[in-house]
Amino acid sequence: MQSLNKKKNSSERKLERERDKEMGRIASALLLLVLALCCAVATVKGYNHHEGGEGGERRERERMFLLRDMKRVVRTDAGEMKVVRSTHRWISDWPNINVGFVTMEPNSLFIPQYLDSDLILFIRRGEARVGSIYKDELIEKRLNCGDVYRIPAGSTFYLVNTADGQQLHVICSIEKSDSIGWGTFQSFFIGGGSNPTSILAGFERSTLSTALNVSESQVSQIMTRQKSGPIIPLSNSHSDSHPSRVWTQFLEMKHYERVQCLKRMVQVHEEATEQGEELIMWSFKKLLGSVGKDEGRSSRPDSYNLFNRKPDFENDYGSSVVVDQSVYSPLRQSGVGLYLVNLTAGSMMAPHLNPTATEYGIVLRGSGRIQIVFPNGTLAMNAKVSEGDVFWIPRYFPFCQIASHSGPFEFFGFTTSARRNRPQFLVGSNSVLQSMKGPALAAAFGVSEERLERIVNAQSESTILPSGSSEEEKVKNERIPAEPIWSFGFLSNK
Numbered sequence: 001m002q003s004l005n006k007k008k009n010s011s012e013r014k015l016e017r018e019r020d021k022e023m024g025r026i027a028s029a030l031l032l033l034v035l036a037l038c039c040a041v042a043t044v045k046g047y048n049h050h051e052g053g054e055g056g057e058r059r060e061r062e063r064m065f066l067l068r069d070m071k072r073v074v075r076t077d078a079g080e081m082k083v084v085r086s087t088h089r090w091i092s093d094w095p096n097i098n099v100g101f102v103t104m105e106p107n108s109l110f111i112p113q114y115l116d117s118d119l120i121l122f123i124r125r126g127e128a129r130v131g132s133i134y135k136d137e138l139i140e141k142r143l144n145c146g147d148v149y150r151i152p153a154g155s156t157f158y159l160v161n162t163a164d165g166q167q168l169h170v171i172c173s174i175e176k177s178d179s180i181g182w183g184t185f186q187s188f189f190i191g192g193g194s195n196p197t198s199i200l201a202g203f204e205r206s207t208l209s210t211a212l213n214v215s216e217s218q219v220s221q222i223m224t225r226q227k228s229g230p231i232i233p234l235s236n237s238h239s240d241s242h243p244s245r246v247w248t249q250f251l252e253m254k255h256y257e258r259v260q261c262l263k264r265m266v267q268v269h270e271e272a273t274e275q276g277e278e279l280i281m282w283s284f285k286k287l288l289g290s291v292g293k294d295e296g297r298s299s300r301p302d303s304y305n306l307f308n309r310k311p312d313f314e315n316d317y318g319s320s321v322v323v324d325q326s327v328y329s330p331l332r333q334s335g336v337g338l339y340l341v342n343l344t345a346g347s348m349m350a351p352h353l354n355p356t357a358t359e360y361g362i363v364l365r366g367s368g369r370i371q372i373v374f375p376n377g378t379l380a381m382n383a384k385v386s387e388g389d390v391f392w393i394p395r396y397f398p399f400c401q402i403a404s405h406s407g408p409f410e411f412f413g414f415t416t417s418a419r420r421n422r423p424q425f426l427v428g429s430n431s432v433l434q435s436m437k438g439p440a441l442a443a444a445f446g447v448s449e450e451r452l453e454r455i456v457n458a459q460s461e462s463t464i465l466p467s468g469s470s471e472e473e474k475v476k477n478e479r480i481p482a483e484p485i486w487s488f489g490f491l492s493n494k
Contacts (some may be wrong), residue, residue, distance in 0.1 A: 065380065065392055067390040081100060102170040102172065103167060110158060112158040114187075115154075117176045118174075120336055123145050125145055127142070130157060133157070147306075175334060195226065316466075318344055322420075325418040343409040345406065345408060346403055346404070348464070349463070351426045355421070356421050358393065359414075368404050375397070398426060428463060431456075
């Protein structure tokens with residue numbers, strides 16, 4: 001009897017241990033499930049925290065990707081500059097590009113300055129002459145419509161509207177240096193007076209008097225005459241009393257004389273610094289170098305015309321052009337790429353994603369829709385955009401652009417990588433679906449291989465797809481509110 005009891009107790013303890021092990025496995029599984037659910041909820045919340053209703057909340061969610069934070073940084077009688085700030089409050093560690101719009105009247109000058117940011121200039125309309133410092137040398141280039149030109153951070157430059165009787169319209173990317181945290185970007189004007197103030201004005205008059213080897217009264221005259229702002233009309237007057245005459249004379253100098261003029265500014269700064277009045281963060285010597293010492297011209301930066309480039313892709317429904325560092329080598333230093341897309345009425349840039357870069361776009365002509373999808377498969381934005389609107393597409397997010405049925409849709413923009421992007425298309429004859437079709441993908445969709453094959457092969461075009469023919473799609477297009485984001489008048493073809 002005692003032996004039987006021992007066997008019974010042993011069996012019970014064994015069963016209890018097995019139950020404990022089973023409960024432990026169940027508890028572990030439940031814990032993993034809870035953790036997985038928490039992670040999923042956190043992910044959806046992180047990307048979808050603006051969802052939750054129609055009306056105002058939905059519009060707010062869509063406008064996450066439409067850049068509206070616009071500021072006029074320069075305004076004079078001769079022109080203006082506006083900047084659309086790129087601030088992604090929910091993706092703080094991704095690179096940002098601010099987009100600038102410069103308008104200049106005929107025969108006007110954006111006075112010499114340098115920035116704490118890299119600039120990529122795109123001449124939207126008109127003609128210009130840009131002068132900038134590159135490797136101790138003053139480089140002057142004539143820029144025409146469609147030209148792209150890079151100005152590095154810290155390089156002194158000026159811009160002149162040379163077109164007779166025509167406004168100059170420039171779109172530029174402004175990629176801020178990480179050395180100064182002063183908002184969007186900071187201009188350091190070399191010349192100036194009461195408006196704008198020259199950086200030389202920060203030194204004491206006696207310091208500048210000694211450095212320039214002129215009287216303090218003469219220093220006061222040149223530091224107070226300019227009152228017309230950063231963009232000024234060039235004077236035809238021969239009177240030295242005209243405020244803008246000094247810059248007209250500068251531009252009328254021969255090339256080597258302009259080099260000597262900038263060289264003189266370097267010397268002024270160096271001598272002032274020796275007297276302990278270093279009031280600006282960077283020295284001219286570091287920014288401009290010893291101007292005139294190196295006359296090598298073989299590696300001069302050049303411009304590149306976006307409009308003259310053969311399309312990287314083209315069919316009956318549109319075309320696309322991409323300019324990266326392999327095409328225009330100065331982009332290698334700034335890490336910014338460019339693109340231009342033209343869609344015919346109703347056509348679509350197929351749903352795709354950018355694996356290496358965030359994309360910023362500016363609508364140049366026409367209207368259309370931008371659709372963006374969250375990582376959890378929900379629609380992030382489906383908004384109508386028109387001429388002058390600015391949008392951005394985060395890296396990895398699926399998206400597509402669709403032209404309205406009323407006319408062509410043209411947009412231009414910048415990417416946060418100068419390397420070849422190689423977008424991954426999700427549908428079309430060159431798509432991921434086409435490459436991966438087979439039993440695994442069919443099982444993922446829960447359909448037979450034959451049915452998946454019919455669906456994937458139904459679209460014979462790639463990249464840019466033809467217009468949808470259904471009336472339902474046309475009606476759907478019309479339901480989207482045509483609410484303009486910005487009205488950059490200079491983009492108009494009128």
